[in-house]
Amino acid sequence: MVKVIKNSWALLVSSLILLFFLINTIFADTNFQGLKDKKVSYLDFFLLKYESTLMRKASILAAQMVPTRVQYSNIGVGVKYDDKKKQINTEFHAIMDKYRYSKRKYDPKKRDCNQVRNLIFYKKHGYKFFSQKRDPNLSVDIMENLFKENFFENYDFSKQEIDFLLSKMFVKVTIFHPINKTKLSCSGKINDYELN
Numbered sequence: 001m002v003k004v005i006k007n008s009w010a011l012l013v014s015s016l017i018l019l020f021f022l023i024n025t026i027f028a029d030t031n032f033q034g035l036k037d038k039k040v041s042y043l044d045f046f047l048l049k050y051e052s053t054l055m056r057k058a059s060i061l062a063a064q065m066v067p068t069r070v071q072y073s074n075i076g077v078g079v080k081y082d083d084k085k086k087q088i089n090t091e092f093h094a095i096m097d098k099y100r101y102s103k104r105k106y107d108p109k110k111r112d113c114n115q116v117r118n119l120i121f122y123k124k125h126g127y128k129f130f131s132q133k134r135d136p137n138l139s140v141d142i143m144e145n146l147f148k149e150n151f152f153e154n155y156d157f158s159k160q161e162i163d164f165l166l167s168k169m170f171v172k173v174t175i176f177h178p179i180n181k182t183k184l185s186c187s188g189k190i191n192d193y194e195l196n
Contacts, residue, residue, distance in 0.1 A: 043081065046155065047079055047081060047088065050079055050088075050151060051077065051078075051079040053150070053151060054077045054079065054090065054120060055077050057120050057121075057123075057150075058075040058077050058092070058120055060119050060120060060123065061075050061094065061116065061119060061120070063097065067100075068125075068129065069112075069115055069119075069125065070094075070096060070106070070108065070112050070115070070175070071096065071097040071100050071101075072094045072095060072096060072097060072116075073095050073096070073097045073098060073178075074093075074094075074095040075092060075093070075094050075095075075116075076091075076092065076093035076094075077090075077091070077092060078090070078091040078093075079091075086168060087168045087169070087170055088165070088168055088169045088170070089170050089171075089172065090169065090170065090171045090172070090190070091171075091172045091173075091174070092116055092117070092120065092171070092172070092173045092174070093174050093176065094116050094173065094174070094175045094176070095175075095176045095178060096108065096175065096176065096177050096178055097178075098178040098179065101177065101178065101179055102178075102179050107177065107180075107182070107184075108175040108177060108182075108183075108184040109184070110184070110186055110194070110195070110196075111127055111132060111134075112175055112184070113173040113175060113184060113185070113186035113195050114126055114127070114173075114186070114194055114195050115127060116173045116175065117171055117173055117195060118138065118143075121143070121146070121147055121150065121190065122138065122142075122143055122146045122147070122150075123146075124137075124138050124146075126138040134193075134194065139193070140191055140192070140193050143190075143191040143193075144166065144191045147166070147190060147191055148162060148166075152165075166189075166190060166191065167189075169189065169190040170187065170188065170189055170190065171187060171188065171189070171190050171195065172185060172186070172187035173185065173186055173187070173195060
């Protein structure tokens, strides 16, 4: 009789454990199926991929062994869709390197804003090395083509959709000086020759 009770008890525990795993599996399948059935707009998908690509590309602004531009310790990236204005806003927050600029007096200039945008989007400074004048080799057409290659290459957008999106994409760059606590901002369309 005791053996029968022990076997019954073991069978009951085994059955409960099996039932527990079965319920968890069914519940997980239900949750995953519910997530798979949710609809995501192509715009939301594009914005997510666009922002993650920008975050990856922002690493180009890491400190250089031989500085040829302003050195940054941190770059923040944000992408938002403004439903009222029907436009995509990209923001970069660049914090100048505190150690370097506590020893050197330097105030950020508009060309620094443009270089942040140019390096992240186009991998080019956009300014001549010695004169620091705007380099005509990075024209609006070249910027537009590079942007399309970098951000629209693997998407199923038509030429009209790409042109429409480019006309509705804006960027704002803010450079923060960590010592004198000043900031400089400039903004414009993604492929403006120079941000204002």
